Amino acid sequence: MTDRLSILVPIRVLEGESVPEGVPELLAHAHVVLLGYHVIPEQTAPGQARMQFEDRATERLDEYEEMFEDAGATVERRLVFTHDGQKTIDRMIAEHDCMAVLVPNATGPVEDVLVPVRGAIGVDRLARVVANVFGDMDADVTLYHVADEDTTDDDIQTLLGGMADRLAEFGMDPSTIETRIDRDQNPLDAIVDVADAFDTVVMGETDPSLSTFVFGMPADQVANRFLGPVFVVQRERAEEDE
Amino acid sequence: MVDQPVDVDAVGENIAGEAPAEEPAAVTDDAVVHDDDVELERTIGLVGGLAIGIGTMIGAGIFVFPGLAAANAGLAATLSFAIGGLIALLVALPTSELATAMPRSGGGYYFISRGMGTAYGAIVGLGLWLGLMFASAFYLVGLGHYASAVFAELNVALPFSPVIGIGLLFGAALTALSIGGTENTAKIQNVVVGVLLVVLTVFLSYGVLDAVGVFGGGTVPEQFFSRGYFPVLTTAALVFTSYLGFAQVATVAGEIKQPGRNLPLAMVGSVLIVTVFYVVTIFVATSAFGADRLGEFGETAMVEVARDFLGLPGAVAILGAGLLATFSSANASILSASRAVYALSRDALLPRKASEVNLRYGTPHIALLSAGGPILVLVATGRVELLAEVASFLHLIMYGLMCIALLVLRRRNPEWYSPSYRVPGYPVVPAVGALASFGLIAFMQPASIGIGIVVMLASYLWYRYYAGDVILKGDI
Structure with missing residues (x-):
């Protein structure tokens, strides 16, 4: 696997957030875009915060960069002072063409990876991230689908089978791939429950809709409730028109 | 994405041995980029920019000045507001060009110090800081008048006039809020401005x-120039405080997204919008009561106009709107x-500690306290017209110099000067x-002109004493 995928690791660098244990090892085979950012209130000009905090932030980022490099990752880093953390993260995703964002939480050595697969859309990107990050690790991947009543077993097999084929295409050993299906549950609760037995979760971002607007993105909700690291695979961004 | 290099070198050091902070390496649509991949995110969109401009301006022009202006100039106060709007527009256009060429925080101060040198920059920068204090104090006194009108409406008789006390109270509260509050005030400001415009x-x-x-209640048009021609101009000078807000958009130029597009739209747009509102307001107000009676109502004349049209609900709506508008104007000015x-401390014209x-x-x-403290002193004077005129004076100096800075820059045409809006x-x-x-x-009162000149002189002397060796001028 020569082409490393860019994974964004956003860290609130001045608020005591650091790179948790196990995360550098987790990303050993990725190209890490290390984003140190600091959110400041509107009363403060970003430049004002920079004058005061740049040195301290740079020092910490140096340290983190070294951790990732020691683990084997290639690293690119940015330091941003912002009023709006989300906007900064979105911009970094676009500028660095990041396939996924890691919500960094501590983990031990990764042996079991949970990959909830929602539907056929975005399967390709999901598979590429899983294969790239975990392909050269000794980890078992479980493809997981929470089906609703109308979905037949055949449909699910087509979906997860297709995903497994894709992973094999990208060079993963098919014997490390398992599938698991649950029915008639709230997908979100089910994913969080099942995830307990896993070391990390890789899931796709959902298209924004009214319910994601009200309740937040499912991926973010899982990240909030699951204690380990979560990879949020970004949906394909349409080329922006000028 | 436009990647504009910045090629202005600020050098020298002040009396305390501090040098100006280094200039950024480049500015883009989304961030200001310094060396070592350190970036300052741009987060204010067009709506945010318009809200800053309109929010700062509308409090004064509609809710404080109509009565005062009508007393001075009669129906022709409409013309005074139109003149003010025209001048603001003539300045907003050049300011837009400068802002797209140098989309950095500090606004007029930044353009003038880079275009014309440190001495002019210091006079404008320190003048702007003090001018904004005068403006904030003016809005706070206006707020005091509206709050007092609420008491009057509730038939609460107070043995003293609560105007100044309330102004002081809100001044202190606003300063404390800006220091301790981390709420998302920009979103609130957008909503406030939206509500105001609808009302x-x-x-x-x-x-x-x-x-x-x-x-059926059509009014007999009174004579337009009932007070003569000259008061039209003195009134224009007085009410010009209603047009100071567009330059506040430039003070946050470093934080505006797509500055090449959004800065001109926000500045010119906010001036055009408020001008229309002002002119119509004065027209409506004077035609409801006639200039004489309107003048008697003073700062809260709009409440009486609303009562005349819509009864008690109208009066209450305008009272609420007036409180909101003067409050948001004061808040925006303190932040500016x-x-x-x-911006001054970044360039070593004030101690670095000041922007800590x-x-x-x-x-x-420290910056907020150094704005909030003097504001209270100014509020205590309670002199609406004087505060307004001094604020206008200091801003007008900056406006004039910005126009000159543009002429200078265009003539010399330095390599780094490439505005995307011309x-x-x-x-x-x-x-x-x-x-x-x-x-x-x-056309201002002699007292206002005197205070303004003293402020400018003091600013110049401070520069000579504190930062005489600092050179901020761009390479032209």
Whole structure:
């Protein structure tokens, strides 16, 4: 696997957030875009915060960069002072063409990876991230689908089978791939429950809709409730028109 | 994405041995980029920019000045507001060009110090900081008048006039809020401005229809120049405080997204919008009561106008709107003043300590206090017209110099100067803008002019004493 995928690791660098244990090892085979950012209130000009905090932030980022490099990752880093953390993260995703964002939480050595697969859309990107990050690790991947009543077993097999084929295409050993299906549950609760037995979760971002607007993105909700690291695979961004 | 290199070197050091902070390596649509991949995110969109401009301006022009202006100039106060709007527009256009060429925080101060040198920069920068204090104090006194009107409405008789006390109270509260609050005030500001525009549009539409006789109550038009021609100009000078807000958009130029597009739209747009609102407001107000009676109502004349049209609900709506508007104007000005302190301290014209950010709230407490403290003193004077004129004076000096800075930059045409928006009608527009800005000062009261000149002199002496060796001028 020569082409490393860019994974964004956003860290609130001045608020005591650091790179948790196990995360550098987790990303050993990725190209890490290390984003140190600091959110400041509107009363403060970003430049004002920079004058005061740049040195301290740079020092910490140096340290983190070294951790990732020691683990084997290639690293690119940015330091941003912002009023709006989300906007900064979105911009970094676009500028660095990041396939996924890691919500960094501590983990031990990764042996079991949970990959909830929602539907056929975005399967390709999901598979590429899983294969790239975990392909050269000794980890078992479980493809997981929470089906609703109308979905037949055949449909699910087509979906997860297709995903497994894709992973094999990208060079993963098919014997490390398992599938698991649950029915008639709230997908979100089910994913969080099942995830307990896993070391990390890789899931796709959902298209924004009214319910994601009200309740937040499912991926973010899982990240909030699951204690380990979560990879949020970004949906394909349409080329922006000028 | 436009990647504009910045090639202005600020050198020298001040009396305390501090050098100006280094200039950024480049500015893009989304961030200001310094060396070592450190970036300052741009987060204010077009709506945010318009809200800053309109929010700062509308409090004064509609809710404080109509009565005062009508007393001075009669129905022709409409013309005074139109003149003010025209001058503001003549300055907003060149300011837009400068802002797109140098989309950095600090606004007019930044353009002038880079275009014309440190001495002019210091006079404008320190003047802007003090000017914003005068403006904030003016809005706070206006707020005090509205709050007092609420008491009057509730028939609570107070043995003393609560205007100044309330102004002081809100001044202190606003300063404390800016230091300790980390709420998302920009979103609130957007909503406040939206609500204000809706309330005013409804009210003014009714007023216009009434004035032209649709509801049968058409008024006899009185003589337009009932006070003569000269008061039209002195009134224009007085009410110019209603047009100071567009420059506040430039003070946060470093934080505006897609500055090449959004800065000109926000500045010119906010001036055009408020001018229309002002002119219609004065027209409606004077046609409801006639200039004489309107003048008697003073600062809260709009409440009486609303009562005349819509009864008690109208009066209550305008009272609420007036409180909101003056509050948001005062708030915006305090924040701008703190930005001005930051820009000055970044360039070593004020101690670096002045822009320090506190660790607990992440807010610039010293800059905010150095704006909030003097504001209270100014509020205590309670002199609405004087505060307004001094604020206008200091801003007009900056406006005139910005126009001149544009002329200078265009003539020398340095390599780093490549604005994405170019002022139409060059060189006439900036030249007329400069003349009009300086010309309007001549129509102010002598006391205001005196205070303004003292502030400018003091600023210059401070620069000579504190930062005589600092060179900020771009390579031209």
